[in-house]
Amino acid sequence: MEKTFTEKIQINKRNKIAGLYPATKLQIVILFSISTLIINSIKLTDAKLALLLIPWFALVPFMFAITGEFKKSMKSMKPIFVVAIFIIAVQTFIVSGGQTLWHWHFLSIREKGLQTAISLGFLVLNIAGMFTWMLQSTSTKEISRCFEESGMNFKVAYIFTSSLEMIKVFSKRSQTILDAQRSRGVETEGNLKVRAKAFFPTIVPLILGGIIGSEDRVLTLEARGFSIKGEHTHLFDLKKSGYERRMLVVSIIITLLIIAGRISLWRMK
Amino acid sequence: MAYEIECKDVTYTYPLSKKPAIKNLNLKLEKGKLYGVIGENGAGKTTLCSILRGFAPSFYKGTISGEVLIQGKPLSSYDEQISRKIGYVFQNLFTQISGIKNTVFEEVAYGLENFGVPVEEIERKVVDIMDLTDIMDLAEKSPFELSGGQMQRVALASVIVLDPEILIIDEPTSQLDPQSAESVFKIIKKLKERGKTIILIEHKVDLLAEYSDEIIVLHDSQVIKMGETRHVLSDLSLREHGIQLPQVTLLAEKLRESGMRIDELPITKKQALDLIQEKRS
Numbered sequence: 024m025e026k027t028f029t030e031k032i033q034i035n036k037r038n039k040i041a042g043l044y045p046a047t048k049l050q051i052v053i054l055f056s057i058s059t060l061i062i063n064s065i066k067l068t069d070a071k072l073a074l075l076l077i078p079w080f081a082l083v084p085f086m087f088a089i090t091g092e093f094k095k096s097m098k099s100m101k102p103i104f105v106v107a108i109f110i111i112a113v114q115t116f117i118v119s120g121g122q123t124l125w126h127w128h129f130l131s132i133r134e135k136g137l138q139t140a141i142s143l144g145f146l147v148l149n150i151a152g153m154f155t156w157m158l159q160s161t162s163t164k165e166i167s168r169c170f171e172e173s174g175m176n177f178k179v180a181y182i183f184t185s186s187l188e189m190i191k192v193f194s195k196r197s198q199t200i201l202d203a204q205r206s207r208g209v210e211t212e213g214n215l216k217v218r219a220k221a222f223f224p225t226i227v228p229l230i231l232g233g234i235i236g237s238e239d240r241v242l243t244l245e246a247r248g249f250s251i252k253g254e255h256t257h258l259f260d261l262k263k264s265g266y267e268r269r270m271l272v273v274s275i276i277i278t279l280l281i282i283a284g285r286i287s288l289w290r291m292k
Numbered sequence: 293m294a295y296e297i298e299c300k301d302v303t304y305t306y307p308l309s310k311k312p313a314i315k316n317l318n319l320k321l322e323k324g325k326l327y328g329v330i331g332e333n334g335a336g337k338t339t340l341c342s343i344l345r346g347f348a349p350s351f352y353k354g355t356i357s358g359e360v361l362i363q364g365k366p367l368s369s370y371d372e373q374i375s376r377k378i379g380y381v382f383q384n385l386f387t388q389i390s391g392i393k394n395t396v397f398e399e400v401a402y403g404l405e406n407f408g409v410p411v412e413e414i415e416r417k418v419v420d421i422m423d424l425t426d427i428m429d430l431a432e433k434s435p436f437e438l439s440g441g442q443m444q445r446v447a448l449a450s451v452i453v454l455d456p457e458i459l460i461i462d463e464p465t466s467q468l469d470p471q472s473a474e475s476v477f478k479i480i481k482k483l484k485e486r487g488k489t490i491i492l493i494e495h496k497v498d499l500l501a502e503y504s505d506e507i508i509v510l511h512d513s514q515v516i517k518m519g520e521t522r523h524v525l526s527d528l529s530l531r532e533h534g535i536q537l538p539q540v541t542l543l544a545e546k547l548r549e550s551g552m553r554i555d556e557l558p559i560t561k562k563q564a565l566d567l568i569q570e571k572r573s
């Protein structure tokens with residue numbers, strides 16, 4: 024039998040991790056971030072480097088993999104890798120202070136530089152990586168339903184959802200244009216000016232429309248019963264995957280172990 | 293019997309504005325009729341519609357005097373449910389989509405969700421309206437990826453689905469190509485057949501001549517002429533107020549000037565044909 028439209032708009036994920044309830048994903052990300060900060064405070068070697076952050080980062084691609092979205096997520100990590108490498112390079116060679124560890128002509132690496140480079144670079148990689156995991160495996164629709172279910176004010180929820188949706192549309196549209204230009208032989212890779220030129224004509228009217236249209240938009244929503252009191256219907260049914268508890272318990276245990284480890288290291292001193 | 297909409301000497305001024313945008317408005321609109329509203333830019337057409345829906349003054353603030361009655365009761369006595377009584381399709385195409393839905397189906401369903409209509413009923417109603425507005429093949433597309441004509445039909449569908457008895461439609465074809473404009477008019481005609489009272493702001497007088505029952509002419513914040521469509525649109529003096537008349541009317545006027553005897557100027561092609569046929573025999 025032909026599916027109804029209501030059935031077609033449902034999201035059915037086979038992967039239990041991808042299908043985790045969005046709020047659970049956020050809790051996991053927060054726990055992971057706390058753990059990352061604690062690990063960052065553990066300094067190894069004579070130069071006091073937060074080296075444990077490096078193996079800890081393996082958890083990010085691991086999460087991508089068990090979510091079944093490894094490739095897609097790694098691809099969207101590209102800009103984060105670029106930023107992290109930039110931070111590491113700049114911090115390593117520029118920040119001065121402490122002993123000189125390495126020296127060649129005008130280049131030198133000082134202790135302080137390496138410390139901040141590793142800390143900052145891997146903090147960014149770890150935390151941004153985990154947020155990428157959450158956002159890549161969750162659709163706007165799921166996030167917005169989760170907002171509503173959490174009892175957030177419906178106007179605030181609307182602003183969040185429409186912003187997320189806008190960002191998605193923008194990035195998709197600019198990509199489409201770049202692709203189209205590339206196929207016509209226009210150089211778009213790297214050339215900032217061409218990129219800007221390709222971007223401008225589509226983005227500007229959209230943004231302007233967004234600003235000017237906000238009064239009209241309010242009335243449009245009003246005409247469709249946006250602020251009606253009483254129970255609303257939700258065609259989209261946000262499901263739980265059933266792994267919420269398990270994943271949360273595992274995350275809490277890991278976080279507690281890391282805290283315990285941190286404390287025992289203090290004791291040892 | 294009460295009129296569907298009645299305005300008694302309504303004058304409305306926007307905040308910070310010295311001059312009223314609508315002056316001494318008196319209207320008696322009957323159920324099931326299609327009213328065309330014409331007038332130059334800035335004449336007050338959109339403001340008139342905002343008054344009928346109550347957005348002026350409830351949203352725009354400003355000052356209003358006189359009385360607006362919907363089905364015999366003051367507009368102010370209706371609560372939020374007014375959205376299901378009076379549907380409003382706005383002038384600006386691109387602000388008509390909610391901005392939070394992934395598919396046209398969900399976009400059209402949005403109003404019904406807000407009103408708490410049960411899921412099965414939403415599905416049924418949305419499918420019915422998507423069929424009426426000819427957007428069934430767009431159902432799973434993103435509302436952000438539509439052409440102007442498609443977007444206008446989706447905007448219409450999103451309002452009609454609430455099944456309002458009165459529909460206000462502000463310049464639905466001004467940003468569309470002729471073909472899309474024609475298809476929008478076809479939808480409006482079907483709505484009329486469903487017994488809706490329709491207030492339609494529109495510049496394309498040739499289309500109005502064909503579809504509307506009565507015409508309201510606004511000029512400089514006031515109604516300067518109102519009445520049965522043929523009576524209004526064959527009034528040549530309206531041209532002095534920057535209002536275009538139908539092509540056939542202007543042609544017939546030329547013929548009249550050149551000596552042909554024409555009692556009543558035609559406003560539609562059909563009427564013009566009848567006239568020619570009559571002259572030939």
Ligand SMILES: Nc1ncnc2c1ncn2[C@@H]1O[C@H](COP(=O)(O)OP(=O)(O)O)[C@@H](O)[C@H]1O
Pocket residue numbers: 306307309313331332333334335336337338339340352
């Ligand atoms: N929100 C507003 N605030 C103040 N003045 C307005 C507003 N909207 C319209 N006006 C003014 O009211 C008059 C009528 O405008 P409008 O009803 O939009 O005309 P139309 O739809 O016939 O083009 C114009 O002079 C316009 O500048």
Ligand SMILES: [Mg+2]
Pocket residue numbers: 337338339383
């Ligand atoms: Mg207008």
